[in-house]
Amino acid sequence: MNGFPTECVNVNVKKVEGYQHLVNQKTGTPSFYIMAFSLFQFVKGKVENLLGVKIYRDSLPHGTDLFMDLSRIKPLSTFSTVIDIGVHQGQSITAYLKGFPAARVLGYEASRQSFELLQKKFNDQSRVQLRRVAVSSRNGEATLYLNASDAANSLIKSATSVSQESVQASKLDDLCAEAGLSHVDFCKIDTEGHDLEVLAGAGHLLQSQAMDFIQVETSMRSDVDYFVKFEEVNRVLCGFSYELLGIYDQQTCWSGRGSLLFFNAVYVRSSLVDTAPPM
Secondary structure, three states, rough: OOOOOOOEEEEOOOOOOOOOEOOOOOOOOOOOOOHHHHHHHHHHHHHHHHEEEEEEEEEOOOOOOOHHHHOOOOOHHHHHHEEOOOOOOOOOHHHHHHHHHEEEEEEOOOOOOHHHHHHHHOOOOOOOEEEOOEEEEHHHHHHHHOOHHHOEEEEEOOOOOEHHHHHEEEEEEHHHHHOOOEEEEEEEEEOOHHHHHHHHOOHHHHHOOOEEEEEEEOOOOOOOOOEEEEEHHHHHHHHEEEEEEEEEEEEOOOOOOOOOOEEEEEEHHHHHHOOOOOO
C-alpha cells in the first residue's frame, strides 16, 4: 500500500466554529481554523507513525467497510429483509443482526450438520428464520457433496468430496413467494461454485429488481474451478440493471502466494443508485 499502514481508524473531524472574527484577509478563511487544522495534521501524522494506523476524516475509503458503503446509498435502519444463502456457521448472520438493526434475516443452509448447529446458535434470536434447503435453479431433490472442510460443501462434486447427502432444492423466487416476500434489501450468495444457478432461480426477483443489494462470492482467476467467474456474475447482474457497488473481503491464495484468490462482489440495483444522494 505504498508504505501506508495496513490498519484503519475512522475519525470524524468537526470544523471549529465561533471564530469568524479571526479571518485571513486574503483567503477569507478563519485563521484559527487554519491553525487548528495544521495542529490536527501534525498530531495525526505522529499518531499514525506511532500506532501503525491510517486515520481518515469522516469516512473510510470506499470498499473498506460494507455497511458504511451501503449506508451511503440507503439508511441501514430501513433494511427490513436480509437473505443469507449458504449460511455455514452463521458468521454473516451475526454481522447482519448488528449492522441492520431492524431487519429479519432468512438463512438457507443445505448441510444437515451445519443446519442443526445453526438452530442451536440462533435459537433465541426472534429476528432469524432458518431453513434447511439448497437454493438452486430448480425445485426437487438434490445431492449435497460433503468435504473434509464443511466450508467447501457444495452441490457441485469435486475431487475433495468425501461423502454426500440428499437435500431439498428450491428456487429463490419460490422461497420468497412462500415467505410472502416481494422485496429483499440485501441478499448474500455463497454456495461454493453454485452461485450462478442460484441467480438463475431468481429470475423474477432480478427482472423486477426486487432485491436492492446482491453479494456473490466470486473469483477472477482462470486456474481455479471452485468459484464462479466474476465475468459471468457481472454479465448476469448487469443484464438485469444492477451495478457493481464494490469488492469486499478479498482473500489471497491459501498457499501463501500473494495474489488474489476470491472476493465478495456486491451489486446494487441501478434504480436505487439513481435516487441516492451524490457520494
